[in-house]
Amino acid sequence: MKVTDFLSKKAISAELKSTKKEDVIKEMVDLLISAGEIEKKHRAKLTELLMAREALGSTAIGQGVAIPHAKIDCVKHLVAAFGLSKKGVNFDSLDGEPAYIFFLLVAPQDSAGPHLKALARISRLLKDKYFRDSLKQSKDTASILKIINQEDDKKT
């Protein structure tokens, strides 16, 4: 599985405006709505599920990365949005560092397998400091997509 298999190419932001956890999540849900991946009527429910997941324990996995995620049946397959915050957002990460790089994952209810594989794939790419740094320095969505594509091809 590659990141580009589930990352919605229209749901990428090179500059998230939000500075708070819940606002970042809403902003990224909106990316998926504008990309046509999710219908607008599911906005509130999806946001609520994502926040409920955060309440169980932050999805900020350290090194400036957060992967908010939820399962909901308004999607037929796993889909992800990507966002960058230049300033960093306090996401209650275990290492205490702000989060800069966000992957938001939405999966159908009965999809433990693909969900785990997607998390594994994202982690495999993001473990590379050079990759994280080049993402953080990206100025626009085209270069973000290009960097992710290159890394996806490099790591099989």
Place this chain on the structure above:
Amino acid sequence: MPRIKKEIIVKNKQGLHARPAALFVQIANKYEAEISVKKEDEEVNGKSIMGILLLGAEKDSKILIIADGVDANEAIVELESLITKEE
């Protein structure tokens, strides 16, 4: 200093996904011992969530925990109880 290896079958219903991975790392970080986790040919730092996650260890998969240090034994006992919980 003891160096202990233990092979464990993951029993968490959804495998080592984000939440158990975070809990794993929280436990691992309480101990002085160096902890690593191996699945197939890949070995990662047991104190890094990203490391644990990239293994993509699904339910019923086999992992090897390696702990090296004074409290290695205690660390393995606590980590094993986490990943053999069927929730």
